[in-house]
Amino acid sequence: MxxxxxxxxxxxxxxxxxxxxxxxxxxxxxxxxxxxxxxxxxxxxxxxxxxxxxxxxxxxxxxxxxxxxxxxxxxxxxxxxxxxxxxxxxxxxxxxxxxxxxxxxxxxxxxxxxxxxxxxxxxxxxxxxxxxxxxxxxxxxxxxxxxxxxxxxxxxxxxxxxxxxRFGAQEDPFSILTERELDVLHELAQGLSNKQIASVLNISEQTVKVHIRNLLRKLNVRSRVAATILFLQTRGIQ
Known part of the structure; x- marks a missing residue:
C-alpha cells in the first residue's frame, strides 16, 4: 500500500x-x-x-x-x-x-x-x-x-x-523444475486448462494442480499467467 x-x-x-x-x-x-x-x-x-x-x-x-x-x-x-x-x-x-x-x-x-x-x-x-x-x-x-x-x-x-x-550467466532458471513440472508449464503456456493438461499428459486434474502449485513456488511467481509470461519470454513455445 x-x-x-x-x-x-x-x-x-x-x-x-x-x-x-x-x-x-x-x-x-x-x-x-x-x-x-x-x-x-x-x-x-x-x-x-x-x-x-x-x-x-x-x-x-x-x-x-x-x-x-x-x-x-x-x-x-x-x-x-x-x-x-x-x-x-x-x-x-x-x-x-x-x-x-x-x-x-x-x-x-x-x-x-x-x-x-x-x-x-x-x-x-x-x-x-x-x-x-x-x-x-x-x-x-x-x-x-x-x-x-x-x-x-x-x-x-x-x-x-x-x-x-546470475541465472543467465550460470543456468536455465527452469532447471529447478522437474521434467513433469516442465511438461505442465509447457502446456500451460499454450493456454490449456487444468482439465486439458490432464488429458494431454494422461494424469489426473488434481495432479496438475499440485504441479502448478509447486512450479509457481519454485519460480517465485504468484499466478499461472505470470509463470506463462516468464516461460514465453525465456523459451517461447517449442
Missing part, C-alpha cells in the same frame, strides 16, 4: 529542495504525466512532485487508453505508470506507448514486487521500476534521476535483476 507520509518527512524534503535551489541554476522543469487508476494515488504522487521545482505535472490519466492518447498529444518528458489498472494493464500500456514511438522516460510506479512483473516491464522498455512503499525522499530522488535519463530501480527490484543475471 502507498505509505502515508508524515509531516516531518515532507518538511525534510522541502528543506532539501530549498537548499538545492540555491546551489543549482534554474532549469526548465520536466513535464510529467501521471497514470494510475486510483485518484488518491494520483493526488499523492502529484503532491510529492510539486515539492520539487524540477517537475511540472501537465496531465493525469486514470486508465491506459487515456494515457496513450495524452502521451501522444502532449509529449511529456516523463511518464509515471501504474502496473495493475482496470482495462489496459501497465504492461499493455507500455507496449502501446513504445509502438507509437513515445520517447518519454517511462517509470513503473507500483506495489508489485513480483519477479515476473519486473522482468516483463523492463524487457518491454520501462526505464525504471519503483515501489510505492519507498520512502518519499528516496522515491523523489529516484524519479529525478530517471527523468534525467538514468535507469532507476527500488532495492528489491535490483535484487531480482541481479538474480536474473
Amino acid at each position: 502507498w505509505q502515508i507520509w508524515t509531516i516531518s518527512a515532507l518538511k525534510t524534503i522541502i528543506i532539501l529542495i530549498k537548499l538545492r535551489r540555491y546551489s543549482m541554476p534554474e532549469v526548465t522543469p520536466f513535464q510529467v504525466l501521471i497514470v494510475d487508476d486510483h485518484p488518491l494515488m494520483r493526488r499523492g504522487i502529484r503532491q510529492l512532485l510539486e515539492l520539487d521545482p524540477a517537475f511540472h505535472v501537465v496531465a493525469e490519466a486514470g486508465d491506459g487508453a487515456s494515457a496513450i492518447d495524452l502521451a501522444n498529444r502532449i509529449e511529456p518528458d516523463l511518464i509515471l505508470l501504474d502496473l495493475n489498472m482496470k482495462g489496459l494493464s501497465g504492461l499493455d500500456t507500455l507496449n502501446a506507448l513504445r509502438r507509437d514511438g513515445v520517447t518519454a522516460q517511462i517509470i513503473i510506479l507500483t506495489v508489485s514486487d513480483s519477479a515476473s512483473d519486473i522482468y516483463a516491464l523492463i524487457d518491454a522498455g520501462a526505464d525504471g521500476y519503483l515501489l510505492k512503499d519507498s520512502d518519499p525522499e528516496v522515491l523523489l530522488e529516484a524519479i529525478r534521476k530517471g527523468a534525467n535519463g538514468g535507469k532507476v530501480f527500488s532495492d528489491r527490484v535490483n535484487e531480482y535483476l541481479r538474480e536474473r543475471e
Whole structure:
C-alpha cells in the first residue's frame, strides 16, 4: 500500500529542495504525466512532485487508453505508470506507448514486487521500476534521476535483476523444475486448462494442480499467467 507520509518527512524534503535551489541554476522543469487508476494515488504522487521545482505535472490519466492518447498529444518528458489498472494493464500500456514511438522516460510506479512483473516491464522498455512503499525522499530522488535519463530501480527490484543475471550467466532458471513440472508449464503456456493438461499428459486434474502449485513456488511467481509470461519470454513455445 502507498505509505502515508508524515509531516516531518515532507518538511525534510522541502528543506532539501530549498537548499538545492540555491546551489543549482534554474532549469526548465520536466513535464510529467501521471497514470494510475486510483485518484488518491494520483493526488499523492502529484503532491510529492510539486515539492520539487524540477517537475511540472501537465496531465493525469486514470486508465491506459487515456494515457496513450495524452502521451501522444502532449509529449511529456516523463511518464509515471501504474502496473495493475482496470482495462489496459501497465504492461499493455507500455507496449502501446513504445509502438507509437513515445520517447518519454517511462517509470513503473507500483506495489508489485513480483519477479515476473519486473522482468516483463523492463524487457518491454520501462526505464525504471519503483515501489510505492519507498520512502518519499528516496522515491523523489529516484524519479529525478530517471527523468534525467538514468535507469532507476527500488532495492528489491535490483535484487531480482541481479538474480536474473546470475541465472543467465550460470543456468536455465527452469532447471529447478522437474521434467513433469516442465511438461505442465509447457502446456500451460499454450493456454490449456487444468482439465486439458490432464488429458494431454494422461494424469489426473488434481495432479496438475499440485504441479502448478509447486512450479509457481519454485519460480517465485504468484499466478499461472505470470509463470506463462516468464516461460514465453525465456523459451517461447517449442
